[in-house]
Amino acid sequence: MRIDDLDSAALRRLSGLRPERGKVLSLYLNLDPSDFATPPARASAITSLLDDAARQARENGSEHDEQVALREDVERARQFFERDFSARQAGSLALFACGPAGLFEALRLPRPVASEAVIDDTPWVEPLARLGTRERVCVVLVNRRHGRILRGGRESLQEVAALDDDVHGQHDQGGWSQARYQRGIEKEVEDHLRNVAHALFRAWKRAPFDRLVVGAAAELFPAFEHHLHPYLRGTLCGRVDLDVEHAGHDDVVRAVKPLLDEHDRGREGAALARLNGGLGGGRAAAGLDAVLTALNERRVEVLLFRDGDTAPGVSCPRCGWLGTKAAECPVDGTPVDRRANVLEDAIEAAVLQSAEPLAVRDHGDEIAAHGGVAAVLRF
Numbered sequence: 169m170r171i172d173d174l175d176s177a178a179l180r181r182l183s184g185l186r187p188e189r190g191k192v193l194s195l196y197l198n199l200d201p202s203d204f205a206t207p208p209a210r211a212s213a214i215t216s217l218l219d220d221a222a223r224q225a226r227e228n229g230s231e232h233d234e235q236v237a238l239r240e241d242v243e244r245a246r247q248f249f250e251r252d253f254s255a256r257q258a259g260s261l262a263l264f265a266c267g268p269a270g271l272f273e274a275l276r277l278p279r280p281v282a283s284e285a286v287i288d289d290t291p292w293v294e295p296l297a298r299l300g301t302r303e304r305v306c307v308v309l310v311n312r313r314h315g316r317i318l319r320g321g322r323e324s325l326q327e328v329a330a331l332d333d334d335v336h337g338q339h340d341q342g343g344w345s346q347a348r349y350q351r352g353i354e355k356e357v358e359d360h361l362r363n364v365a366h367a368l369f370r371a372w373k374r375a376p377f378d379r380l381v382v383g384a385a386a387e388l389f390p391a392f393e394h395h396l397h398p399y400l401r402g403t404l405c406g407r408v409d410l411d412v413e414h415a416g417h418d419d420v421v422r423a424v425k426p427l428l429d430e431h432d433r434g435r436e437g438a439a440l441a442r443l444n445g446g447l448g449g450g451r452a453a454a455g456l457d458a459v460l461t462a463l464n465e466r467r468v469e470v471l472l473f474r475d476g477d478t479a480p481g482v483s484c485p486r487c488g489w490l491g492t493k494a495a496e497c498p499v500d501g502t503p504v505d506r507r508a509n510v511l512e513d514a515i516e517a518a519v520l521q522s523a524e525p526l527a528v529r530d531h532g533d534e535i536a537a538h539g540g541v542a543a544v545l546r547f
């Protein structure tokens with residue numbers, strides 16, 4: 169079976185999934201090479217994960233049909249790990265299964281997450297949101313003659329287009345030969361840069377990405393940046409030095425990752441600055457109660473939470489209302505479900521209202537000071 173990379177579309181799809189029948193088995197497998205470098209170490213991690221899932225399946229299914237379906241899901245997961253699974257180019261792996269809903273989906277995650285098995289009414293997506301949802305990365309390598317476009321996540325990129333300087337004949341029209349003759353070689357380089365920038369914009373229109381990294385020599389970079397569509401300039405994280413023609417996949421990943429990590433830290437800092445600025449003027453919420461209220465009112469733009477935190481709460485099975493404690497939903501009077509970690513529901517709700525969930529790593533203390541969870545509000 170196919171293993172997809174995590175992106176915001178996958179997170180959104182899984183977050184919105186609520187099977188009418190059956191429980192969902194969510195499995196996370198840590199592939200951190202410092203802990204699970206050897207095949208035997210990985211095999212034993214897989215065995216204990218599946219044993220834990222099987223034990224929970226026995227204890228969790230309230231009805232006989234549910235138990236049978238869960239046992240089958242665990243068995244399919246076991247077969248998946250035996251047959252289809254490869255640890256290459258992933259920090260960890262997530263697998264979601266619910267036989268009655270026809271769900272069986274594996275995602276390659278860019279960074280390690282703790283191994284665990286969860287059985288619940290919905291896919292358990294909190295570890296995915298913690299990884300960040302804006303993982304659609306594009307890298308363009310460009311020199312005076314060649315261009316290459318790679319797409320994927322930060323730790324797994326695939327080349328999707330290669331352009332060399334004879335491509336620009338396809339884009340220029342009437343009167344071009346004369347003009348080109350007069351411009352000479354430097355203008356030709358400029359044409360090439362423009363063509364690569366246009367190809368990049370076409371690639372973005374087919375499938376948008378959130379982060380762009382340019383691999384180009386420092387002296388060529390300003391001219392290339394000039395030709396980038398304003399939309400693409402908005403996604404630009406920076407420039408790296410790479411051998412445009414010969415850099416392999418691993419070289420590109422190695423060069424790009426520190427830049428993206430730094431970009432993440434900047435994003436975190438910017439969100440915290442907006443949070444602190446907004447708290448005085450009512451455009452931000454701090455603490456679980458205030459944040460859940462804002463989510464219920466669909467006002468959240470950025471949801472900030474401390475990486476790895478959990479908090480108990482309640483949710484309405486009918487309308488999705490979230491709270492910290494209530495016996496019934498204040499909107500429709502339905503008895504609420506107790507949630508061991510209402511933060512997970514909060515993240516799902518944020519994703520569904522097109523807000524950005526942001527797992528805070530470097531400034532965890534600041535979020536703790538705001539009650540462990542906070543939000544920048546749209547209004």
Ligand SMILES: [Zn+2]
Nearest residue numbers: 484487497500
């Ligand atoms: Zn309700």
